[in-house]
Amino acid sequence: MAVHLDKATIREKIARRAEQEIENGFYVNLGIGMPTMVANYIQPDKQMVLQSENGLVGIGRSPYEEEVDPDLINAGKETVTASIGSSYCSSAESFAMIRGEHLDLAILGGMEVSETGDLANWMIPGKMIKGMGGAMDIVHGAKKIVIIMDHVNKHGEPKILKQCHLPLTGKGVVNRIITDRAVIDVEKDGLVLVEIAEGWTVEEIKESTEAELTISSKLLETSF
Amino acid sequence: MAVHLDKATIREKIARRAEQEIENGFYVNLGIGMPTMVANYIQPDKQMVLQSENGLVGIGRSPYEEEVDPDLINAGKETVTASIGSSYCSSAESFAMIRGEHLDLAILGGMEVSETGDLANWMIPGKMIKGMGGAMDIVHGAKKIVIIMDHVNKHGEPKILKQCHLPLTGKGVVNRIITDRAVIDVEKDGLVLVEIAEGWTVEEIKESTEAELTISSKLLETSF
Amino acid sequence: MKEIYTSFQEAVKDIEDYSTIMVGGFGLVGIPENLILALVESNAKHLTVISNNCGVDDWGLGLLLQNKQIDKMIGSYVGENKEFERQVINGELEVDLVPQGTLAERIRAGGAGIPAFYTPAGVGTPIAEGKEVRMFDGKEYLLQTGLTADFSLVRAAKGDRLGNLMYNKTARNFNPMMAAAGATTIAEVEELVEPGEMDPEHVHTPGIYVQSLIEGKQEKRIERLTLQTQEK
Amino acid sequence: MKEIYTSFQEAVKDIEDYSTIMVGGFGLVGIPENLILALVESNAKHLTVISNNCGVDDWGLGLLLQNKQIDKMIGSYVGENKEFERQVINGELEVDLVPQGTLAERIRAGGAGIPAFYTPAGVGTPIAEGKEVRMFDGKEYLLQTGLTADFSLVRAAKGDRLGNLMYNKTARNFNPMMAAAGATTIAEVEELVEPGEMDPEHVHTPGIYVQSLIEGKQEKRIERLTLQTQEK
Numbered sequence: 001m002a003v004h005l006d007k008a009t010i011r012e013k014i015a016r017r018a019e020q021e022i023e024n025g026f027y028v029n030l031g032i033g034m035p036t037m038v039a040n041y042i043q044p045d046k047q048m049v050l051q052s053e054n055g056l057v058g059i060g061r062s063p064y065e066e067e068v069d070p071d072l073i074n075a076g077k078e079t080v081t082a083s084i085g086s087s088y089c090s091s092a093e094s095f096a097m098i099r100g101e102h103l104d105l106a107i108l109g110g111m112e113v114s115e116t117g118d119l120a121n122w123m124i125p126g127k128m129i130k131g132m133g134g135a136m137d138i139v140h141g142a143k144k145i146v147i148i149m150d151h152v153n154k155h156g157e158p159k160i161l162k163q164c165h166l167p168l169t170g171k172g173v174v175n176r177i178i179t180d181r182a183v184i185d186v187e188k189d190g191l192v193l194v195e196i197a198e199g200w201t202v203e204e205i206k207e208s209t210e211a212e213l214t215i216s217s218k219l220l221e222t223s224f
Numbered sequence: 225m226a227v228h229l230d231k232a233t234i235r236e237k238i239a240r241r242a243e244q245e246i247e248n249g250f251y252v253n254l255g256i257g258m259p260t261m262v263a264n265y266i267q268p269d270k271q272m273v274l275q276s277e278n279g280l281v282g283i284g285r286s287p288y289e290e291e292v293d294p295d296l297i298n299a300g301k302e303t304v305t306a307s308i309g310s311s312y313c314s315s316a317e318s319f320a321m322i323r324g325e326h327l328d329l330a331i332l333g334g335m336e337v338s339e340t341g342d343l344a345n346w347m348i349p350g351k352m353i354k355g356m357g358g359a360m361d362i363v364h365g366a367k368k369i370v371i372i373m374d375h376v377n378k379h380g381e382p383k384i385l386k387q388c389h390l391p392l393t394g395k396g397v398v399n400r401i402i403t404d405r406a407v408i409d410v411e412k413d414g415l416v417l418v419e420i421a422e423g424w425t426v427e428e429i430k431e432s433t434e435a436e437l438t439i440s441s442k443l444l445e446t447s448f
Numbered sequence: 449m450k451e452i453y454t455s456f457q458e459a460v461k462d463i464e465d466y467s468t469i470m471v472g473g474f475g476l477v478g479i480p481e482n483l484i485l486a487l488v489e490s491n492a493k494h495l496t497v498i499s500n501n502c503g504v505d506d507w508g509l510g511l512l513l514q515n516k517q518i519d520k521m522i523g524s525y526v527g528e529n530k531e532f533e534r535q536v537i538n539g540e541l542e543v544d545l546v547p548q549g550t551l552a553e554r555i556r557a558g559g560a561g562i563p564a565f566y567t568p569a570g571v572g573t574p575i576a577e578g579k580e581v582r583m584f585d586g587k588e589y590l591l592q593t594g595l596t597a598d599f600s601l602v603r604a605a606k607g608d609r610l611g612n613l614m615y616n617k618t619a620r621n622f623n624p625m626m627a628a629a630g631a632t633t634i635a636e637v638e639e640l641v642e643p644g645e646m647d648p649e650h651v652h653t654p655g656i657y658v659q660s661l662i663e664g665k666q667e668k669r670i671e672r673l674t675l676q677t678q679e680k
Numbered sequence: 681m682k683e684i685y686t687s688f689q690e691a692v693k694d695i696e697d698y699s700t701i702m703v704g705g706f707g708l709v710g711i712p713e714n715l716i717l718a719l720v721e722s723n724a725k726h727l728t729v730i731s732n733n734c735g736v737d738d739w740g741l742g743l744l745l746q747n748k749q750i751d752k753m754i755g756s757y758v759g760e761n762k763e764f765e766r767q768v769i770n771g772e773l774e775v776d777l778v779p780q781g782t783l784a785e786r787i788r789a790g791g792a793g794i795p796a797f798y799t800p801a802g803v804g805t806p807i808a809e810g811k812e813v814r815m816f817d818g819k820e821y822l823l824q825t826g827l828t829a830d831f832s833l834v835r836a837a838k839g840d841r842l843g844n845l846m847y848n849k850t851a852r853n854f855n856p857m858m859a860a861a862g863a864t865t866i867a868e869v870e871e872l873v874e875p876g877e878m879d880p881e882h883v884h885t886p887g888i889y890v891q892s893l894i895e896g897k898q899e900k901r902i903e904r905l906t907l908q909t910q911e912k
Contacts, residue, residue: 025681026784027888047681049842049888053548055618057886062676070477070668071605071619073711077475078674085842085875087883088617089498090652091474092556092622095549100566100860102888118572130527136575137549140568155492160452171572205506232699251656271449273610273656277780278706279850281654286908294709294900295837295851301905309610309643311651312849314856314884315706315732316788317783323561324628326656344806353766353777354759360807362783365561395804397906421776429528498880558798563816565797584795584825593816614881649846650882 010180011151013197016041017224018107018148023046029053029098029138031108032076038107049083051103053134055081055094058086075134078130095134098141106142108135110149110163110177115211117174117186119147120166129217132169139170149206151179158210160184181205182215183223193218195223234374234404240265241448242331242372246272248276251323253362254279256300257331258372262331263285273307275327280303282310319358321398324366330366332359334373334374334401336388338434341410342411343371343397344390363394375403375432382434384408384415405429407447408437416440419447450611451660452640456486459634463492463599470555470597470626471509472521475528478619479508482664487601488515496520498555498597499620502550504528507669509617516540517636522531522595524548528671536576547575550592557594557655559628564593578645600630600641604653609639611655627657635661645676660671682843682871683892685690691866691894695724695831700831702787703731703741707760707903710851711740712835712868713777714896719833720747729751730787731830732761732854734782734888736760739901748772754827756780760903776897779807786859789826789888805912832862835898836885839869843887844878852884859889 003014015037022038026048030036039050039059050059052074059074060081067081074080082088089097097103112120119139122132136193139145153159160177177184182205183195193205194216206213230238238379239261246262250272254260257327263274263283274283277296281319283298284305291305298304306312313321336344343363346356363369377383384401401408406429417429417442430437453459460483463469463564469487473479484503487613488511490524495518502521512518515649526532534540546554547569557565568575580591592636603624606614613635615623635653640663685691692715694741695701703718711728716735726796727750744750745763752774758764760854767773777884778786781802789797812823834855837848845867847855851899860864867885872895 003687051888052618054477055621057888059878064676064680066678067672068619068673068675070451072617073475073672075475077477079670080673082617082675082880085840085844085878085887087844087880087886088615088620089886090671091548091552092625093623093886096788096860096887097550097790099549099569099885100791102791123574128527128533129543129551131523131525131545132547132575132728134548135524136573137567139571139572141549168573213480218709242796259489267700272759275656276850278709278832279526279853281656282648286906288908292674292902292907293849294902295903296849297707297709300904301709302904303902306648307906309608309612309646309655311646311648312847313654315780315853315858317654319784320556321629321654321656322558323781323785324559326628339861347806352759352765353775355755355757355777356779356807357757358780358806360779361799361801365781391804419576447744553792553794560785561800562785563798563819566795568793588797589795617881625842647848 011037013149013224014178014180020142021105021107021146022046026104027102029103029106033109035107035109035221036076051097053094053098053138055089055091056082056086058083081145084197086181086210095137098137101141101143103142105144105146106138108138108144108150110147112166113147113160113177117172117190118164119169119174120164122169123167125167135169139173144175145173146176146178147174148178150180161210165186171180181208190214191220195220197224198222231271235261237448238372238402238404242370245329245331246270248330248373249433251275252368253325253327253330257333259331259333275321277318277322277362279313279315280310281313282307304399320363325365325367327366329368329370330356330362331370331372333363334371335383336390337371337398337401338388339386339415341396342388343398344388346393347391349391350359353431359393368399369397370400370402371398373400375405382432385434391398405432414438419444422448423447449609450658452609453660453662456482456662456664457489457511458484459483459660460490463490463577465492466494467492468496468498470600471497472602472621472623472629473564474618474621476504476508478603478615478621479625480601482533483601483636484508484511484633488512489588494518494519497520498595500524500605501508502526502529502532505531508555514592520544522552541632549552552622554595555622555625555629559625562594564591566590568594568668572602595629598632600633602624602627602633602635604635604637606641606646607635608637608641608643608646610643611658611661612651613658614646614650615652624653627653631657633657634659634666637661638666639663681841682890684841685892685894688714688894688896689721691715691892692718692722694720696724697724698722699830700728700730702832702862703729704834704853704858705857706732706853708736708740710835710847710853710855712833713898714864715833715868716740719911720744725749726751730754730827732783734758734764735763737763750777754778756783765826771859773863780864784854785859786824786827787854787857790877791857794826796823798822798825810855827861829862830864831848832858832865834859834865835868838873838878838892839867840873840875840878842875843893844883845885845890846882847880847884856885862892865889866891868896869893870898871895891909
């Protein structure tokens with residue numbers, strides 16, 4: 001009984017589930033695109049700090065017109081404000097912070113994830129290469145790496161694979177995958193299905209996942 | 225016709241000659257001890273910046289009593305002031321500056337210098353080891369390294385040797401040696417005597433120097 | 449005192465063909481706009497450019513591309529620029545893509561006299577090809593080398609005549625490391641002040657790294673204006 | 681918000697025997713005086729201490745030495761302390777001397793996730809013994825590893841409740857790198873303020889590196905008072 005939601009609803013659903021990964025007191029880096037949307041759903045009582053790899057610890061809300069400073073952007077090059085208690089730093093310091101695993105969590109987009117936690121999200125051979133930006137550093141740079149993406153690609157093919165086909169962003173770096181259908185953890189012995197989204201069954205998840213899935217003994221069904 | 229001056233006069237003589245190494249616009253690091261004295265003789269019209277490896281670019285004069293800030297010292301742990309246009313930085317940044325050869329000149333003390341520019345100035349085996357402090361970084365960290373020291377030790381033995389006997393601070397790092405008797409450059413082919421102090425002869429310098437000396441065709445006699 | 453220019457053409461006059469130059473900025477934020485414009489005018493060719501991005505088609509480093517002055521680009525993300533794509537496909541432009549944090553650290557290392565360091569970024573990816581991989585504490589790392597340049601063009605909000613610089617907000621980005629890694633660093637500042645006007649505690653780039661300065665008015669184009677939509 | 685202590689004893693209570701601790705300061709400048717005093721009281725033993733110096737006989741880290749709490753000292757200059765000498769000669773204290781710039785960079789590397797880097801300092805000296813030597817561009821360099829600690833004790837002039845720190849003058853020294861390299865960083869600040877009271881441009885240590893803070897009054901002993909002798 002697969003569910004069919006429109007694209008915007010699916011993205012919101014994934015973003016809202018991803019928000020739950022953020023704990024009180026966390027320092028978090030959100031990737032460009034869908035991950036940036038997670039910021040819109042952060043519970044108002046949650047104290048957390050968003051880090052932007054271009055040199056801002058403490059991203060605030062979007063600016064009102066009169067607040068816009070062209071010198072103040074996030075890593076997606078959007079104008080932002082700085083939160084109270086924020087600080088600016090150089091790109092070297094910003095990535096020292098990232099590489100040194102001072103971030104608690106990074107939420108990034110993905111094209112493919114393998115059963116050993118390999119991630120591919122930066123290039124498609126044959127297409128123009130635009131560059132990896134900060135992704136290759138960030139996947140090594142947070143205590144927990146969560147990938148959010150559609151469970152299957154536009155042709156309906158699995159994106160969670162035994163092995164990635166696309167060139168990697170990082171090897172063995174992913175801790176958790178959140179899709180429109182499920183939450184899957186990367187454990188030492190392989191992938192573990194821990195949550196299923198409303199409207200999906202274990203069988204459907206297994207069918208749309210190329211990699212082997214172990215079912216968690218604490219599996220949550222209809223969890224989001 | 226060796227000259228005999230008292231110790232304070234000799235130190236002042238060496239420091240005054242060393243001051244001539246400082247050119248307009250230079251960034252300079254002065255070692256602890258006699259090198260620090262060089263600051264007392266800097267020509268007032270010379271624009272230069274003294275760097276202190278504990279995190280100050282722009283050492284000023286000593287403070288008057290009411291100006292003393294216990295948080296403001298030089299690398300010799302003496303209270304100082306900051307000059308106009310100075311800046312503070314961390315020890316990592318300070319040594320990034322040093323290691324990256326952004327300093328034009330460092331003037332350091334020496335126990336022994338070899339004919340290939342090796343320097344020993346940090347430990348005497350059998351005596352308590354106090355540590356090298358910043359010396360091992362600084363000898364690699366300026367465009368020009370000048371060593372100032374007495375020409376011979378208290379037993380009258382040469383300190384400019386074919387090979388250093390003491391453990392090294394740096395290998396092949398010295399560019400120029402200034403003593404109470406002479407100025408000697410370290411060149412590819414060995415040591416070159418370029419200046420002789422008042423009251424000394426070429427023969428006397430050669431006799432009190434273990435290493436081979438070539439006499440510069442532009443030798444300055446009675447130069448300081 | 450440093451060389452203080454009043455003409456941007458003068459400021460870039462020593463940049464010759466085949467120079468390696470670093471250019472500060474992230475996207476269009478913190479780029480030395482007027483120095484880039486003067487470099488376009490100078491027509492220096494066969495440049496190797498080290499910069500996180502390569503501008504857009506009609507602004508920033510994109511202008512050097514249009515004018516075919518760049519032989520090789522070292523950066524982390526170059527996806528905002530059609531002319532870039534065209535030149536790469538036609539083999540007119542060589543590209544070396546470096547993960548952003550590795551790029552920042554390689555430039556810092558270059559300025560700090562560190563010839564090479566190990567980093568986890570890129571292990572097991574195409575970036576690792578031809579690079580030494582080494583284990584420390586059971587984890588794999590890549591060897592990466594320091595980067596330096598003949599010239600660094602940086603932008604600051606404020607600079608004094610001794611070369612001390614302060615940046616504004618996220619316009620700091622790559623500028624401080626590049627200031628240190630350039631044999632000659634030219635700083636374009638929005639405001640030039642006298643020594644002593646900056647608090648020594650607040651200086652971001654010590655003057656020792658800067659060889660010359662020039663004051664200039666910034667256009668500061670915005671790539672993605674994103675406004676608050678909720679009512680106040 | 682970070683843990684804000686009001687008792688120095690509380691602040692250091694998690695530091696157990698056999699911990700590795702980094703302690704900020706250069707000479708007696710910028711040392712976390714009250715955290716050190718509390719650590720003496722705590723009587724935690726068999727510590728490995730990473731700090732540029734080791735205090736003087738009756739102040740700073742010298743107090744930990746007197747109380748025989750240190751098994752191993754990693755620093756660059758330890759010559760101001762008679763008890764230090766005695767313990768080394770008697771084999772009670774292990775010492776690892778590291779060139780000052782290398783020490784600063786090793787700590788920076790530790791906090792920045794860089795496991796190792798190459799530096800020219802120490803090539804051809806006793807420091808090079810047992811270390812890899814490698815050529816880059818015709819010059820020799822030593823491989824040096826990053827340093828981290830279980831706890832970093834740092835001192836700042838000002839800190840806010842989000843952990844952002846600002847240092848005063850040359851009291852900055854090793855404190856920023858140590859703040860980043862400690863698994864748990866405890867900051868002793870002269871003045872604790874609310875978030876927003878510090879200009880985000882002027883923060884020296886971003887709060888992300890700091891786990892807890894405590895306000896304390898500093899004694900600030902002067903090792904070598906040197907005064908101007910010329911008349912004004």
